[in-house]
Amino acid sequence: MSSESGAILHEGATISARFKMLLRLHKLEARRGLAEIVDNPISNFMTVLVIAIALALPAGLQVLLENGKTLSQSWDGASRISLYLKLNVSNSQTEHLAKSIKDNPAIDSVEVIYPEQALKDFSASSGFADALAELDSNPLPPTLVVQPNVNHTSPLASETLLSEFKQFELVEKAQLDLDWVRKLHALLELAEKAASALGLALGLAVLLIVGNTIRLSVQNRREEIEVVKLVGATDAFIRRPFLYTGFWYGLLAGVLCWLILEVSLIWLHQPVQNLAGLYQSEFAISSLNIKQSFQLVGISCALGLLGSWLSVGRHIRNIEPR
Amino acid sequence: MIQFAQVCKRYPNGQDALRNVDLEIKAGEMAFLTGHSGAGKSTMLKLISLMERATSGQVIINGKNLNRIKRRKIPSIRRDxxxxxxxxxxxFDRSVFxxxxxxxxxxxxxxxEIGRRVRAALDKVGLLSKEKNTPIMLSGGEQQRVxxxxxxVNKPxxxxxxxxxxxxxxxxxxxxMKLFEQFNQVGVSLLIASHDLSLLAQMHYRTLVMKESRLVQDQIDDVLEVDDSFEQDNDTNLVRSADEF
Structure with missing residues (x-):
């Protein structure tokens, strides 16, 4: 008698038949897990929304940081060093110095701005042409704009070059144009750490939210679990629909989080472009690419599944038929 | 099929539910279990289905000593x-099927195979036409037959x-009861706990009587010697037993 019960899969079945059966079972349980959410749309939507917001905060910060990095990188190329020479330096001396600097392998190009040219440009752009014409002598020094090559644009290399230039006799003042780019770098690094910490904390929060929701759902179905245990269900069998529920929470929350981010970024697009326009920049805020979108949803699904897994095993174990 | 050897069960609150119970029910046998509420009937069924464990003694089901069954093996025992x-x-949220x-x-x-066997089982209890209903739409007798x-359904x-x-x-x-007899005729062993003395009197099967946590009577003939107090208690027992198990 007992050999007959369950004989279908224990003995005769081919592997493909077993696999098909398992697939069917999973499909059924996935649907049941989803039904669990759909049957109670309002409270479950709240849960999904909370998870989505908890994910949107670190993910949004990450996107902004990524944008900040692209922005700072586009400025890296412009990390030029301006050398203001002493006022009494002649044009030939200037040219000579420019040539010697150009010979340095770390230097890409040197642009020479003679005082006459500088004055002409300044009076043209500043609108002080009349006032400047009144001056008896040109107050502007000859200037060399030095562009280090790509391998020497890092903060440290720029610093070395700068101190080197400062020792030249003819140089009155050497200035790194984008000193603040370095500060931005440091700031971004700090923000990145903060974002990681925030991500970790909120990821944990998501686990707890899902875990708690699943715990309530297990308690609500206590009677059903008892019955199913009585007819011989293993813990794994009982666990599966709950794991699917957790997975669906993660999936829905991930998609919702993605939507929240996209809408926020579209909303930010115009103001950022306006701001960039003020700095003569072409910079436009970029949203998540396909890979990042899938990563976001994937992480969300994994968190949902993990949260449910951590919670469901313990609580199902505690329910024994009476 | 079922073997009890010197089985005792004491609940954590100190109550002795079974005291030194010895019993054997052979494969293919049908037996009734009767007695007061609290006499130990439910406890006996719970020990067999591993809802509780014996405090001492051996419970052997289908050749398996339940004392040695680990927690994760319980489902496979219950399937039989x-x-x-x-x-x-x-x-109640699922169909009869x-x-x-x-x-x-x-x-x-x-x-x-599931479809085939479920329909065969429903046909057997005369509910084939109700497979799509939910249990709430059925009468008490129909629910019991489900x-x-x-x-x-899995032919335990x-x-x-x-x-x-x-x-x-x-x-x-x-x-x-007629259904139960039919199952018994194809070789299924049955143990039925019941208060229904008039019903037991009509059925000529082995009857085990429990009293104060002990098995006090085990007889196969149809004359059930029941003491007076048991008869008097019977009505209240029927009500109380609904809360049990």
Whole structure:
């Protein structure tokens, strides 16, 4: 008698038949897990929304940081060093110095701005042409704009070059144009750490939210679990629909989080472009690419599944038929 | 099929539910278990279905010593036992078909095989036409028959029933008993806990009487010697037993 019960899969079945059966079972349980959410749309939507917001905060910060990095990188190329020479330096001396600097392998190009040219440009752009014409002598020094090559644009290399230039006799003042780019770098690094910490904390929060929701759902179905245990269900069998529920929470929350981010970024697009326009920049805020979108949803699904897994095993174990 | 050797069960609150119970029910046998509420009937069924563990002594089911069964092996033991409850224990959010299919789904049967066996079981209890209904749409007797179909659908060698007719009128009770006899005729062992003395008197089967946590009577003939106090208590027991198990 007992050999007959369950004989279908224990003995005769081919592997493909077993696999098909398992697939069917999973499909059924996935649907049941989803039904669990759909049957109670309002409270479950709240849960999904909370998870989505908890994910949107670190993910949004990450996107902004990524944008900040692209922005700072586009400025890296412009990390030029301006050398203001002493006022009494002649044009030939200037040219000579420019040539010697150009010979340095770390230097890409040197642009020479003679005082006459500088004055002409300044009076043209500043609108002080009349006032400047009144001056008896040109107050502007000859200037060399030095562009280090790509391998020497890092903060440290720029610093070395700068101190080197400062020792030249003819140089009155050497200035790194984008000193603040370095500060931005440091700031971004700090923000990145903060974002990681925030991500970790909120990821944990998501686990707890899902875990708690699943715990309530297990308690609500206590009677059903008892019955199913009585007819011989293993813990794994009982666990599966709950794991699917957790997975669906993660999936829905991930998609919702993605939507929240996209809408926020579209909303930010115009103001950022306006701001960039003020700095003569072409910079436009970029949203998540396909890979990042899938990563976001994937992480969300994994968190949902993990949260449910951590919670469901313990609580199902505690329910024994009476 | 069922063997009890010097089985004692003491609950954590100190109450002795079973004291030195010895018992053997052979494969293919049908037996009734009767006695007061609190005499230990439910505890006995719970020990067999591993809802409780014996404090001392041996419980051997189907050749397996339950003392040695680890927690994760419990499901496989339960799959060989069909259980029928007074309160049916059906899942009210699923159809009759799904309720009956549950043991087969758990055991991982192929879905065509599930369909075939569930319909055979429902046909057996006369509810084939109601497979799409939910249990809430059925009468008490019908619900009990769904419960029976669920218990027998994977053809377990042993059926346990706890007050299966407790809430049913005599006619329906007799029907249920007829079903049990039919299962017994194809070789299924049955242990049926019941208060229904008039019903037991009609059925000529082995009857085990429990009293104060002990097995006090074990007889196969149809003359049930029941002491007076038991008769008097019977009505209240019927009501109280609904809360048990």
């Amino acid at each position: 036992i069909g259980m029928i409850f007074q309160d049916h224990r059906l899942l 799904d309720n009956v299919a549950l043991p087969l789904m758990i055991a991982g049967y192929d879905h065509r 419960g029976i179909a669920r218990a027998v 060698p042993l059926l346990l029933a706890d007050e299966p007719t407790g809430n049913l009128d005599p006619e329906l009770s007799a029907e249920i």
